[in-house]
Amino acid sequence: MLAYVVRRLLLLIPMAIGMVVVTFGLLLLIPGDPAAVLLGQDATPEAITNLRNTLGLNDPWFIRLWDYFAALLQGDMGRSIFQNQPVATIIAGRLGATIELAVVALILATLIGLTLGVLAAIRQGSWIDTVTMLFAQIGVSMPVYWLGLLLMLLFAVQLGWLPAIGRGVPLHEALFAAVTGRPQVLWDSLTHMALPALALAANSAAIISRLVRASMLEVLREDFVRTAYAKGLRKGRVVVRHALRNALLPVLSVIGLRFGALLGGAVITESIFAWPGLGQLTIAAISQRDLPLIQGIVLTFAIVYALVNLVVDLLYAAVDPRIRLG
Amino acid sequence: MNAIVQNDQAPVLQVTDLEIEINGGQGSFAVVSEMNLHVRAGETLCIVGESGCGKSMTALALLRLLPDAAKVASGKILIDGQDFMAMSERQVEDYRGEKIAMIFQEPLTALNPVLRIGEQIAEAVRQHRKCSRKEAYAKAVETLQLVQMPDPERRAGQFPHELSGGMRQRAMIALALACDPKIIIADEPTTALDVTIQAQILGLISTCKSVSARRKSSSPTTSASSPRSPIG
Ligand SMILES: Nc1ncnc2c1ncn2[C@@H]1O[C@H](COP(=O)(O)OP(=O)(O)OP(=O)(O)O)[C@@H](O)[C@H]1O
Numbered sequence: 001m002l003a004y005v006v007r008r009l010l011l012l013i014p015m016a017i018g019m020v021v022v023t024f025g026l027l028l029l030i031p032g033d034p035a036a037v038l039l040g041q042d043a044t045p046e047a048i049t050n051l052r053n054t055l056g057l058n059d060p061w062f063i064r065l066w067d068y069f070a071a072l073l074q075g076d077m078g079r080s081i082f083q084n085q086p087v088a089t090i091i092a093g094r095l096g097a098t099i100e101l102a103v104v105a106l107i108l109a110t111l112i113g114l115t116l117g118v119l120a121a122i123r124q125g126s127w128i129d130t131v132t133m134l135f136a137q138i139g140v141s142m143p144v145y146w147l148g149l150l151l152m153l154l155f156a157v158q159l160g161w162l163p164a165i166g167r168g169v170p171l172h173e174a175l176f177a178a179v180t181g182r183p184q185v186l187w188d189s190l191t192h193m194a195l196p197a198l199a200l201a202a203n204s205a206a207i208i209s210r211l212v213r214a215s216m217l218e219v220l221r222e223d224f225v226r227t228a229y230a231k232g233l234r235k236g237r238v239v240v241r242h243a244l245r246n247a248l249l250p251v252l253s254v255i256g257l258r259f260g261a262l263l264g265g266a267v268i269t270e271s272i273f274a275w276p277g278l279g280q281l282t283i284a285a286i287s288q289r290d291l292p293l294i295q296g297i298v299l300t301f302a303i304v305y306a307l308v309n310l311v312v313d314l315l316y317a318a319v320d321p322r323i324r325l326g
Numbered sequence: 327m328n329a330i331v332q333n334d335q336a337p338v339l340q341v342t343d344l345e346i347e348i349n350g351g352q353g354s355f356a357v358v359s360e361m362n363l364h365v366r367a368g369e370t371l372c373i374v375g376e377s378g379c380g381k382s383m384t385a386l387a388l389l390r391l392l393p394d395a396a397k398v399a400s401g402k403i404l405i406d407g408q409d410f411m412a413m414s415e416r417q418v419e420d421y422r423g424e425k426i427a428m429i430f431q432e433p434l435t436a437l438n439p440v441l442r443i444g445e446q447i448a449e450a451v452r453q454h455r456k457c458s459r460k461e462a463y464a465k466a467v468e469t470l471q472l473v474q475m476p477d478p479e480r481r482a483g484q485f486p487h488e489l490s491g492g493m494r495q496r497a498m499i500a501l502a503l504a505c506d507p508k509i510i511i512a513d514e515p516t517t518a519l520d521v522t523i524q525a526q527i528l529g530l531i532s533t534c535k536s537v538s539a540r541r542k543s544s545s546p547t548t549s550a551s552s553p554r555s556p557i558g
């Protein structure tokens with residue numbers, strides 16, 4: 001088990017190298033020049049060339065790639081061209097907000113998806129099933145920016161129940177504040193979290209609910225479910241302990257994959273709701289052609305995604321005794 | 327299909343004019359009809375018939391666990407003199423495993439792959455007896471010992487895929503015996519096994535019958551349905 005984890009962690013290295021090379025290649029291909037963006041519209045060509053030299057942008061691509069790796073080995077992700085700060089510092093200041101949003105959205109999506117999927121499966125063919133699957137269909141086909149704007153319009157603008165944009169105190173600090181007698185801090189954080197998390201979760205919730213339904217329907221027909229009934233167990237216990245536990249197996253790996261989609265969706269959601277995370281930063285970095293920052297963000301996303309999937313694989317092995325890691 | 331045994335005691339299980347219908351693509355048809363049987367305490371009844379004649383269907387009907395496509399169209403099932411077909415779902419659940427238990431045909435698929443053998447048996451015990459988790463587990467290990475599971479303590483902690491075919495069948499039998507039911511239905515308990523193990527398992531079922539007969543005042547009954555293995 002430990003050997004497995006170590007091996008998976010070591011695999012991160014070639015993955016990270018591949019990631020950096022691919023991003024680097026893509027950035028070479030897209031048009032746009034950070035020096036030109038930085039100096040503004042009235043800059044002279046000489047000034048731009050000079051700045052490009054200072055930034056090292058005129059070196060051949062393999063030198064630049066080599067320099068980047070050499071620095072990365074020492075834990076240095078370079079400096080942001082525009083913010084004139086180390087990329088690592090900028091990312092560290094933003095990563096928490098994105099992870100928080102993505103994790104809350106994932107939990108939300110899983111809870112909603114499981115509940116709807118199980119209900120639809122045990123009431124197959126009833127109106128509950130129909131309504132649930134209709135919602136799932138809408139959720140799957142509705143893009144996050146559209147849903148985000150609709151939610152904002154309804155709950156923030158029309159009803160005025162929830163704040164439209166921004167973030168409260170980070171959730172773990174808010175929890176601490178609530179425990180030490182200031183629950184309004186937690187409330188504030190949660191109300192800010194509600195709309196972006198819901199918008200981000202909807203798509204995954206829909207996908208998970210469909211999958212849970214299909215998986216449950218299959219498992220409910222299995223012989224061991226009949227055995228569980230034959231023991232005299234109550235229906236709720238059979239559904240949760242015997243059927244759901246087995247139906248979760250295929251769902252679990254999809255939940256891991258959804259985390260990647262959530263990180264991607266966070267880029268858009270954060271821009272809509274002015275959520276101060278990596279996603280918002282990504283959009284800014286791309287429009288400014290802030291190359292080192294883009295590299296750093298992509299690398300961070302890739303590593304977070306790989307780590308989450310490692311955790312999912314470990315969970316999988318914990319739930320299914322037939323799986324041997326190694 | 328008709329089996330009547332002469333005895334003075336009141337029957338634990340009495341089936342009268344049972345008809346089981348299946349809803350196929352072109353309307354419904356009967357797979358079992360005019361089924362009459364009764365079993366008294368201590369008796370063993372065998373239902374013999376060719377493949378597909380409705381033995382498994384009958385067994386499932388006795389637990390009210392027929393698949394969605396099938397239903398009991400008419401007839402009566404009395405367990406301990408109580409009308410089983412008229413009972414509420416709650417009452418039926420209380421009867422299953424406690425009064426009437428079943429050993430299923432295929433133990434690999436009939437056991438839950440992600441739960442330990444001991445847990446699966448203990449769960450049945452806890453459903454019907456007021457006892458702690460620990461006591462239920464001890465009872466599970468004890469039952470595994472009764473069905474001659476080798477090294478029962480260790481095996482109880484294992485998952486179905488870690489056992490051999492014969493051991494799985496023993497676990498299945500232990501599951502059915504765990505709450506000392508009055509009636510045990512064994513649906514071809516040995517089809518998945520080779521001949522020597524078949525003999526062992528059948529021997530085991532009759533031993534268990536007499537063991538639990540000695541342990542309890544009211545003796546349990548085995549109603550075994552098995553075409554390939556002639557037992558009495
Ligand atoms: N879900 C179902 N839908 C429709 N017909 C079914 C279904 N299950 C079983 N049948 C039919 O019911 C009949 C009785 O099946 P059953 O399983 O009781 O046979 P069996 O006597 O146990 O046979 P075997 O010795 O092979 O186990 C068969 O003809 C089968 O085709």
Ligand SMILES: [Mg+2]
Pocket residue numbers: 381382383431513514
């Ligand atoms: Mg059968």
